[in-house]
């Protein structure tokens with residue numbers, strides 16, 4: 109089942125066209141990896157999925173992105189609701205300079221939840237969802253910035269989960285982490301996709317192979333091909349994909 113359908117998406121930074129006629133179906137409860145050489149538009153594309161590019165000057169977008177069949181770029185689209193439904197985790201963990209608890213409770217509070225008991229529940233559930241609860245349950249009132257990098261990144265995932273999104277966007281979420289923390293996040297993705305639809309940008313080909321069900325290969329602002337990850341890695345249809353995954357360029 110398709111969760112997000114991208115139709116004829118073009119994106120321009122001023123005169124420069126960074127995305128060219130992108131068409132990708134993003135399947136519900138699957139992990140879709142976006143791969144491709146530096147500067148080919150992966151992050152730009154990821155940001156179109158929750159309209160983060162709206163925050164950048166001089167960006168123009170054509171085409172449509174349907175989330176559950178509704179165009180997120182239509183005038184009627186509710187941006188606050190969209191960013192709640194489509195959460196984002198960045199390359200570098202970016203917890204707020206607050207306690208572990210406050211990092212998670214912040215979003216639900218903004219969305220109107222005030223009851224302490226309910227907030228406690230959300231904090232525990234979100235931290236469990238991000239496989240972090242056991243490590244932090246005794247230090248909820250301690251600064252989040254005192255956690256290790258890998259813990260901080262799982263905290264950022266928990267912070268997304270706290271507002272009950274449907275989709276998680278991850279922009280190279282493990283590139284700043286050590287191998288063990290990376291493995292923890294990769295394992296976590298396997299669990300998270302039971303409830304969420306996940307789109308992940310990764311430079312790491314092995315990681316794409318390990319964690320994703322589908323892969324889209326980007327090159328110079330275009331999608332060369334999208335297929336089951338197994339097919340992309342074992343029998344790509346396009347020569348350029350083959351050259352990239354076998355390390356001939358990029």
Ligand SMILES: Nc1ncnc2c1ncn2[C@@H]1O[C@H](COP(=O)(O)OP(=O)(O)OP(=O)(O)O)[C@@H](O)[C@H]1O
Pocket residue numbers: 121124126144145146147148149150151152153164
């Ligand atoms: N805010 C911006 N203003 C102008 N051009 C931009 C902006 N952000 C990105 N670009 C350009 O758009 C193109 C795509 O960039 P993007 O960051 O999406 O690529 P990427 O595939 O994610 O790269 P990387 O793997 O290095 O992160 C690049 O040529 C980049 O220079």
